[in-house]
Amino acid sequence: MGAKIDWWGTITSVIGFSGLVYSLNGSSYRLVAFIVSIVTLIIFGYIESKVEHPLMPLVVFKDNQRISALILRFFMLGASMSYFFLMPQALQKVFGFSPLMASISFLPLTVIQFIVSLYIPRLTARFSNTSVLISGVVNTFHQIGGAVGLAFISTMINGLKGADVMIDQAQFWMVVLAIIMTVAAINILRGKHE
Structure with missing residues (x-):
């Protein structure tokens, strides 16, 4: 059986990185987008440190x-x-x-x-x-x-x-x-x- 898909890692990474780009040159609510981005990327990092098959293994960054x-x-x-x-x-x-x-x-x-x-x-x-x-x-x-x-x-x-x-x-x-x-x-x- 194949590895389970890291759905929560996928969702939080998409929200986090999209929010980061929008916070740089969006038309409104840029500060809100930046805060959401940072919080979501922190959650993404936490998820990746805990799941069995992470979307982005944190060992890469060591x-x-x-x-x-x-x-x-x-x-x-x-x-x-x-x-x-x-x-x-x-x-x-x-x-x-x-x-x-x-x-x-x-x-x-x-x-x-x-x-x-x-x-x-x-x-x-x-x-x-x-x-x-x-x-x-x-x-x-x-x-x-x-x-x-x-x-x-x-x-x-x-x-x-x-x-x-x-x-x-x-x-x-x-x-x-x-x-x-x-x-x-x-x-x-x-x-x-x-």
Whole structure:
């Protein structure tokens, strides 16, 4: 018989993370959403420490390298998701690109990402999945980091006048997220490697 689904962990995590994103750039009751988010995520952590088959085993967070990698992934996606959302707007509003030209300008980066992704199977075969770090927890941090990062940066530039000022400020905050990401990466390199 398969493992039981951690329903309460699922429900509390969805409410907690959704509330966190909404608290950053929602239209009303943002403080309420933040409080609900924090309380629900604390309950989620408690549930995960008690259930037999947790949705997110807390033992994952005991390893310094692993938690640093998760933090890195969270902030990397926060910065990159913001970049891919805001830069096409900047290209059109600040530099006068048409929507078509704005999309074509991302083509070189897309091609590079495609080529690099072809090497992932080779890296996995050479270093194993553990070293390459492909897992459900990583993907969770990936998705949540993108949503929280974009919500955060959108909030930081909300109300600014002028598209050029907005994109300058957005890029500043992207760099801040990238610095945090870099510190986490350095922390990974400092650890022991098998």
